[in-house]
Ligand SMILES: [Zn+2]
């Protein structure tokens with residue numbers, strides 16, 4: 085089974101310099117994470133993403149200038165969508181060396197293919213060949229992507245809570261975290277489902293926090 089959710093980004097530092105910003109936290113170098121808006125993304129969404137990255141990942145968040153979604157990611161099997169794995173690969177290809185990770189944020193619907201334990205497309209194949217998701221990130225990064233399309237009304241507290249959890253979860257994968265057996269942890273399996281996502285805390289459990297620290 086693929087290790088879930090993903091992201092990748094493009095580099096035009098809207099607020100940037102070529103200097104690599106760093107914040108020190110207990111002597112540990114904080115990661116630098118770039119936010120890449122893909123298409124039109126509301127400022128409130130980007131502010132929320134930035135706050136979650138700073139608070140839960142203890143990272144320096146940079147906001148890149150908006151870019152259009154790459155046309156090669158577009159697909160129309162069941163409904164018009166953009167392939168998350170293609171977006172992640174593209175984001176990875178444009179990631180500057182000056183940042184550690186890049187997360188793409190889009191309002192467009194994104195999808196992936198779900199596989200079973202034998203590597204075949206999960207049944208029913210018509211459903212899982214192009215399956216709509218909230219986000220995708222691979223363990224070890226360096227990129228992931230999150231869509232607001234399935235997270236709710238775009239304005240409620242619940243919507244923003246979900247957005248922040250998916251962002252923190254996908255970047256957790258990029259930072260080498262697998263899924264966590266702690267059902268309260270933001271890295272719990274299937275946080276991609278709304279019901280389980282709403283049950284999870286916004287941040288990492290003690291064990292995942294320790295793993296993040298030890299991997300830096
Ligand atoms: Zn996951």
Ligand SMILES: [Zn+2]
Pocket residue numbers: 264265266269270271272288289290291292293
């Ligand atoms: Zn955990």
